[in-house]
Amino acid sequence: MENIIYTIGREFGSGGKDVGQKLAERLGVPFYDKELLSRASTESGLCEEIFHMQDEKPTSSFLYSLVTDTYSFSNYHGSAYLDMPLSQKVFLAQFDTIKKIAKEGPCVIVGRCADYALSEHSNCINAFIYGSKDYRIKRVARHLGLSEGKAKDLVNRTDKQRASYYNFYTNKKWGDSRSYDLALSSEKIGIDGCVEMLLKYGEIV
DSSP: OOSOEEEEEEOTTSOHHHHHHHHHHHHTOOEESTHHHHHHHHHHOOOHHHHHHHTTOOOSOOOTHHHHSSOOTTOTTSHHHHTSOHHHHHHHHHHHHHHHHHHHOOEEEESTTHHHHTTTOTTEEEEEEEOOHHHHHHHHHHHHTOOHHHHHHHHHHHHHHHHHHHHHHHSSOTTOGGGSSEEEEHHHHHHHHHHHHHHHHHHHO
16 A cells, blocks of 8 residues: 555553654654644644644534535635634644545554544555553653653543543444554554554555
């Protein structure tokens, strides 16, 4: 498969971002994580700080039909858009930006329901990076200089937010292997092992 778009979902502390960065470096393609927020802000006209505040956090309500029906995501001035809650505007702006990025060529996108946004993209490989709770807690504590107790709270809270956000907007289940092409344990095969598996999968599909 040529011109592949890789999307990477990840449990907090699993190293999914590291996998994405190394994969993009190996392929020589653009990498999008927080960078996607800056671009979505520029293209939508919404303040970038808002995107960071709302980033992968669940919302209390959403008109699901706006995603699945014929709504124009680039129509940032339509009456339906103007009446939306801020969290919905942020999601739709990111959704639109992800689709534009994919049209520009191969890349790696981390999080933000990219697999769902690109569900109709023919050259897309969707992966989920995970690890045991204990492994991720220790990794977060080490990388962020936290006690294991604080790291545990952060892991639990972030996982819950990501799951709620993904489940709500995609109508799928975050972390369910059936939602992805590959589910890889960074604990068992390491960051580099995950990268190698993704590269080999790209060669054979």
